[in-house]
Amino acid sequence: MSTSSGTNTGTSTDKVQKAETKLDQPLGQRNKATGGGKAKRVKQRLTSRWATFAAIVIAVIWTIPTFGLLVSSIRTPDEIRTTGWWNIFVSPSFTLENYAEVLTVSGASSANLGQYFVNSLVIAIPAALFPIALATMAAYAFAWIKFKGSGALFVLVFALQIVPLQMALVPLLQIFSGVLGISGTFPAVWIAHTIFGLPLCIFLLHNFISEIPGEVVEAARVDGANHTQIFFRIIIPLSLPALASIGIFQFLWVWNDLLVALVFSGGTADVAPLTQRLAELVGNFGRNTERLPAAAFISLIIPLIVFFSLQRYFVRGLLAGSTKG
Amino acid sequence: MADFLSDFAEKFGLMFLGLAAFAAVVGILLFLADRAPKRGRDVLQLLIFLLPAGILLTVGLIYPAVNTTVLSFFNRNSQEFVGFDNFVWMFTQPQIQITLLNTLVWVALVPTLSTIFGLAYAVFIDKSKGEKVLKSLVFMPMAISFVGAGIIWRFMYEYRAEGFSEQIGVLNQIIVWVGGEPQQFLQNSPWNTFFLIIVMVWIQTGFAMVLLSAAIKGVPVEIVEASRLDGANPWQTFWNVTVPGIRSTLVVVVTTISIATLKVFDIVRAMTGGNFDTSVVANEMYTQAFNRGEFGQGSALALVLFVMVLPIVVYNVRIMRKQKEIR
Numbered sequence: 001m002s003t004s005s006g007t008n009t010g011t012s013t014d015k016v017q018k019a020e021t022k023l024d025q026p027l028g029q030r031n032k033a034t035g036g037g038k039a040k041r042v043k044q045r046l047t048s049r050w051a052t053f054a055a056i057v058i059a060v061i062w063t064i065p066t067f068g069l070l071v072s073s074i075r076t077p078d079e080i081r082t083t084g085w086w087n088i089f090v091s092p093s094f095t096l097e098n099y100a101e102v103l104t105v106s107g108a109s110s111a112n113l114g115q116y117f118v119n120s121l122v123i124a125i126p127a128a129l130f131p132i133a134l135a136t137m138a139a140y141a142f143a144w145i146k147f148k149g150s151g152a153l154f155v156l157v158f159a160l161q162i163v164p165l166q167m168a169l170v171p172l173l174q175i176f177s178g179v180l181g182i183s184g185t186f187p188a189v190w191i192a193h194t195i196f197g198l199p200l201c202i203f204l205l206h207n208f209i210s211e212i213p214g215e216v217v218e219a220a221r222v223d224g225a226n227h228t229q230i231f232f233r234i235i236i237p238l239s240l241p242a243l244a245s246i247g248i249f250q251f252l253w254v255w256n257d258l259l260v261a262l263v264f265s266g267g268t269a270d271v272a273p274l275t276q277r278l279a280e281l282v283g284n285f286g287r288n289t290e291r292l293p294a295a296a297f298i299s300l301i302i303p304l305i306v307f308f309s310l311q312r313y314f315v316r317g318l319l320a321g322s323t324k325g
Numbered sequence: 326m327a328d329f330l331s332d333f334a335e336k337f338g339l340m341f342l343g344l345a346a347f348a349a350v351v352g353i354l355l356f357l358a359d360r361a362p363k364r365g366r367d368v369l370q371l372l373i374f375l376l377p378a379g380i381l382l383t384v385g386l387i388y389p390a391v392n393t394t395v396l397s398f399f400n401r402n403s404q405e406f407v408g409f410d411n412f413v414w415m416f417t418q419p420q421i422q423i424t425l426l427n428t429l430v431w432v433a434l435v436p437t438l439s440t441i442f443g444l445a446y447a448v449f450i451d452k453s454k455g456e457k458v459l460k461s462l463v464f465m466p467m468a469i470s471f472v473g474a475g476i477i478w479r480f481m482y483e484y485r486a487e488g489f490s491e492q493i494g495v496l497n498q499i500i501v502w503v504g505g506e507p508q509q510f511l512q513n514s515p516w517n518t519f520f521l522i523i524v525m526v527w528i529q530t531g532f533a534m535v536l537l538s539a540a541i542k543g544v545p546v547e548i549v550e551a552s553r554l555d556g557a558n559p560w561q562t563f564w565n566v567t568v569p570g571i572r573s574t575l576v577v578v579v580t581t582i583s584i585a586t587l588k589v590f591d592i593v594r595a596m597t598g599g600n601f602d603t604s605v606v607a608n609e610m611y612t613q614a615f616n617r618g619e620f621g622q623g624s625a626l627a628l629v630l631f632v633m634v635l636p637i638v639v640y641n642v643r644i645m646r647k648q649k650e651i652r
Contacts, residue, residue: 062465065480122340134377137378161638164631166588187343191385202378259590307468
């Protein structure tokens with residue numbers, strides 16, 4: 001939190017920054033940690049040694065499942081089937097065989113994940129960009145173009161967030177297969193994700209865009225800029241941090257989604273994403289035991305990279321968007 | 326390999342085509358808005374900014390939601406009006422009764438347990454060494470897909486009949502080590518539902534922890550200090566100062582996790598497929614509508630889901646609005 005802004009009356013960049021720090025605050029947090037910092041805060045932990053111990057126990061329990069899967073994925077298929085992953089500490093072994101098998105071997109009975117990985121990317125990139133683009137436009141209109149019924153319309157969009165995905169699946173599928181004839185193609189999945197992402201994206205971006213200082217927009221207007229110019233020259237550059245957070249959230253949401261994919265992708269290796277293939281593989285757990293650890297990890301790689309490298313944006317996006325779906 | 330590369334090239338080609346087409350449409354619209362004649366420009370610009378999202382939402386969300394509501398009063402292929410038959414079916418069919426009951430168990434347990442674990446953990450690690458690392462360890466499951474989490478836990482719960490082979494699942498191995506009999510965690514009803522719930526708790530605890538941790542840091546130092554000077558022990562300080570201080574965050578955490586829990590689908594799908602009496606409403610809706618072609622019953626279940634989610638969302642929104650005013 002910036003502490004130096006007390007001296008002047010708050011320039012517009014300050015205000016933008018303020019709006020940005022607001023994004024960092026989790027929902028429902030009323031109190032702000034004002035000044036002072038850690039040094040001033042008193043130690044108030046419960047009997048601290050036991051607390052630390054309990055924390056470490058929880059952390060270990062929470063990590064073991066994922067860690068076990070990672071270890072399993074680098075053991076030989078035979079070992080995965082017959083002994084537990086903890087045996088690696090007794091008889092260490094290492095192989096990338098499973099990864100090679102699930103990624104590259106093609107054929108009817110193989111996992112074929114290379115193709116599905118491509119599908120996931122081809123689905124998630126546009127399905128993150130489309131709703132963000134359309135939502136930014138709509139959010140700008142709600143925030144900075146005055147028109148009759150603006151408030152009511154915005155409340156309607158906001159209210160759409162409470163419609164569970166499940167409410168829209170059957171009719172939307174009928175539209176896709178009956179009217180448009182695109183069921184089971186990439187565009188169908190893109191459009192479905194775009195629609196389901198829009199209400200939340202509009203709402204969040206509106207929160208941000210409406211905080212952009214009025215003077216900046218006004219000044220541009222006085223200079224003769226019209227809405228399109230204001231949109232491109234002021235709104236987009238100033239909202240980039242928000243766009244990044246919400247974009248990352250939407251990307252991960254789509255990447256991790258199973259339901260929309262199941263309904264709209266048609267389920268073939270041509271279109272279906274990783275999650276869907278994983279769900280199929282796990283459906284026959286016995287036959288795929290040795291493939292699943294590597295397969296699951298392939299699907300986790302992208303989210304984990306995002307999580308560890310872009311944690312700040314990740315947390316923001318997640319906190320803002322956790323009610324989605 | 327060559328197959329893979331051509332497949333790769335083809336799909337990415339399609340993606341760029343899609344992106345280009347989208348950019349072209351939006352670009353042309355915005356260009357038109359830019360060049361519009363002075364008269365009526367404002368209206369045209371407004372429409373161009375608003376209509377793409379508006380049309381998609383109307384066709385893709387508003388109409389379907391209304392349509393689903395209507396379909397829930399029709400028979401399986403939506404041809405014949407059947408009144409409340411689908412709802413009567415739902416509440417009289419033992420299988421669906423279990424499904425509804427399971428959903429209630431989920432929504433009672435997941436938010437409670439996640440919040441308790443998340444809060445305890447947030448308090449324990451507050452201001453400790455390595456707080457950041459400890460936080461990411463518990464928060465990490467949040468980045469993972471529900472399907473991925475399902476697979477991770479399938480291995481935790483994996484069962485091998487006693488005497489035939491070594492256990493490969495951690496939990497059964499521990500049971501064997503302490504001299505117990507290995508369990509089929511995912512098949513023995515009704516306990517299997519609880520083992521599925523654990524997976525969701527594992528995921529959501531990190532979310533609760535991150536929010537509550539931030540809220541705890543927001544409790545004014547002076548009050549905490551004052552309570553200690555008055556002789557309160559850490560436990561009393563926690564209950565009488567910290568908890569009231571983070572109350573609104575607690576409400577948001579609980580309601581948000583409740584909503585996510587009501588809609589849970591992937592975990593059940595990936596771990597049991599809804600068999601062995603573990604189905605929940607969201608999963609049953611999919612099964613009825615898309616596996617069995619019972620669109621009427623599927624729609625009715627979707628409507629029930631909506632009705633269950635509605636009050637929580639409304640409450641959540643009200644709390645959030647209140648907080649905005651305080652800010």
